[in-house]
Amino acid sequence: MAQLFTPLTLRGITLKNRIVISPMCQYSAEDGFTNDWHLVHLGSRAVGGAALILLEATAVSAEGRITPDDLGIWKDEHVPGLRRITDFLKAHGAVAGIQLAHAGRKASHSSPWKGGAVVPASEGGWTTVSPSAVPFTENEPAPHELTLAEIQQIIEDFRVATRLSLEAGFQVIELHGAHGYLLHEFFSPLSNRRTDQYGGSFENRVRLLLEVTEVTRAEWPTELPLIVRISATDWTEGGWTPAESVQLAKLLKDRGVDLIDCSTGGNVPAAQIPVGPGYQVQFAEQVKREASIPTGAVGLITDARQAEDIIASGQADVVLLARESLRDPYFPLHAAFELGVDVAWPPQYERAKPRRR
Template sequence: MAQLFTPFTQRGITLKNRIVISPMCQYSAQDGLSNDWHLVHVGSRAVGGAGLLLLEATAVAPEGRITPDDLGIWHEEHLPGLRRMVEFLKSHGCVPGIQLAHAGRKASHASPWKGGHQLGPDAGGWSTVAPSALAFAPNETPPLALDEAGILRVTEAFRAAARRAVAAGFEVLEIHAAHGYLLHQFLSPLSNHRPDAYGGSFENRARLLLEVVAAIRTEMPLHLPLWVRVSATDWTEGGWTAEDTVRLALLLKENGVDLLDCSTGGNVATAPIPVGPGYQVPFAEQVRRCTGLATGAVGLITAAQQAEHILATGQADVILLGRESLRDPYFPLHAARELGVEVAWPDQYTRAKSRL
């Protein structure tokens, strides 16, 4: 049996295979509410055979949205649409997961196809917050530095979002602490210049993430796994490093995190990132080898044999697909054929299972 199609169990949840659909913003919501686009987007990937789908970065507070078009989970009104997606995913054997996020200083931007620029109040934007009053890009308005009361509000927003996520039926929760968003901003010394208990030393910069982990864990039944996505390096001198990620992984493992989803970058607008096939996989391998914490590999994984090699050589426990899943929602079904594995197709599609 190909490793890619072996089950993966954490706590009380079992994925039917090791293929995870990575959180991918659709920038198609209104007031945080999901719609038919979101249902069809996630549903097609469930039909396509994925073991787990992580719903896109879902804002825990309105000011935490990357764009005005982001999904939200800060209000009970968001739950019916989320439940509809959860029910469809489960009906096709796909575990429903959700990524909980706060964009920090990278909030209040236009969606990519609308220009991606920072939005001012006259264009529907809002004031952003961060650990320090440092703008992400030179031409942007600096964020407001959070005071301790503001930090507490962030933690409570994540806690409340986790409560709603569990109520909606999600079975894996992932904290977004990567790509230059708020929790990553606290981790990195490039964006965190605080002089208090949340800045300076490694332990202080990791404090907020660990507090968010603890808050979310209080809202999760013990049988549900908790994942964290990190940027394993800032790709910039003086920033967050792979060694920092290993240290953080040990702390997260001690505090109830079940898997580290290893991405990179996003906190420095001009960072020289050496993009190429599987370029982030070594970070997942290093964390797994040094800490024993399960890891997810992500980043230009585009072929079945490539994904199988990553798992077979012990570099990661699961494969997260992003852009390849956009190109091919049925990647798992096609990968199974390529690797010689028999998997069930949806009844409605069985007539196409054989090419004869």
């Protein structure tokens, strides 16, 4: 049996294989609400055989959206549309997960195919927030530096989003602490210049992520897994480091986190990142080995044997697919055939299932 197709149990949830669909923003919502695009996009990955499907970065407040077109989970009215998706995913053999997020200083931008620029207030944009009044790029407005009271409100927003996620039928939550969004902005010294209890030392910079984790874990049922995505390095001198990621992973493990999803970068625009096949797998391997916690590997994982090698060698416990899943929603079914594993196809597609001669 190929290791890629062995089950993995996290608390009370068992994944049927080690293939996870990474959160991928679709920029296709209105006021945070799902629509048929999200159902078809996510549902096709369940039909395609993925074990866990993580919804795109879903904002815990309207101001936490990257763009006005992002999904949200800050009000009760969002739940029915999300429930429609989770019911479909589970009916087709996938575990339904959601990535809870706040975009921080990278919020209030237009969607990529609309130019990606800052959206001015006159066109529906809003003031962004961050640990410090340091813009992402020099030509963008400085974000508002969060007060202590505003930080507490953001923690509460994550708590409410956790409750709504349970009502919507999700079985896994991933907290988004990567890619230069708010939680990452706090723990990276490149964006956090505070001098209070949320800035300065390592312990202070990781405080917000730990507090969000604690309220999420307290609200989330004990039998359901909690994942945290981190950027394991800023790829920039003076920034966040892999050694700090290991240290953070140990603290997250102590607070009930079940898996660390290891991505990198995103907090500064000029980072020199050596992009190539599997370029981030090394960080999943390091965190898994040194923090003794399950990890997920992501980043240019594009073929079945590459994915199998990552799992079989013990570098990570799951692989997360993004762009390859966009190219091939049925990657798990095709990978199983390539690796000689017989997995069930949806009965509607059975006539197309390849057979070994």
